[in-house]
Amino acid sequence: xxxxxxxxxxxxxxxxxxxxxxxxxxxxxxxxxxxxxxxxxxxxxxxxxxxxxxxxxxxxxxxxxxxxxxxxxxxxxxxxxxxxxxxxxxxxxxxxxxxxxxxxxxxxxxxxxxxxxxxxxxxxxxxxxxxxxxxxxxxx
DNA sequence: AAACGCGACAACCGCTCCTTG
DNA sequence: ACAAGGAGCGGTTGTCGCGTT
Numbered sequence: 001x002x003x004x005x006x007x008x009x010x011x012x013x014x015x016x017x018x019x020x021x022x023x024x025x026x027x028x029x030x031x032x033x034x035x036x037x038x039x040x041x042x043x044x045x046x047x048x049x050x051x052x053x054x055x056x057x058x059x060x061x062x063x064x065x066x067x068x069x070x071x072x073x074x075x076x077x078x079x080x081x082x083x084x085x086x087x088x089x090x091x092x093x094x095x096x097x098x099x100x101x102x103x104x105x106x107x108x109x110x111x112x113x114x115x116x117x118x119x120x121x122x123x124x125x126x127x128x129x130x131x132x133x134x135x136x137x138x139x140x
Numbered sequence: 141a142a143a144c145g146c147g148a149c150a151a152c153c154g155c156t157c158c159t160t161g
Numbered sequence: 162a163c164a165a166g167g168a169g170c171g172g173t174t175g176t177c178g179c180g181t182t
Contacts, residue, residue, distance in 0.1 A: 016150070016176085038167065054168075055151065090170060105171070106149055114147095 066098030
């Protein structure tokens, strides 16, 4: 299937979001709700592509979002879910209320992977295979 | 005090999946 | 049934701040 590129660099702004842009996006979604991401930036007066708006909303602006301070409990859950699901970050995020796939993915790639590999090096016999026995809590 | 290295995180990009006409 | 467009996902990159030398 041939697809038109949805992301055109054109005149659209890229890079870090400003407080003003955040406010425009937040206010628009608060008063109109989530709708078509493609047309949203135009209606909200943002010079961004819909993709960028979606990412910003999901990973940063959403009111129910928890940021930082991943607890040991959450960390343990992430590890178990990762054993179970692999790199299905959105599925893992779905089991952790208030956490985003991007945050979990970042956390995994920076902290956890390192922790786990060092653990693995220390105790190679203790890896994998038992994951399916571990009950995973389901939120929602 | 400056240079450098590294970790953390936000955002981009390309691809696939899903929905609709 | 098929094609096209929109939405979502996962990998990767860029940047910033902090600690170390």
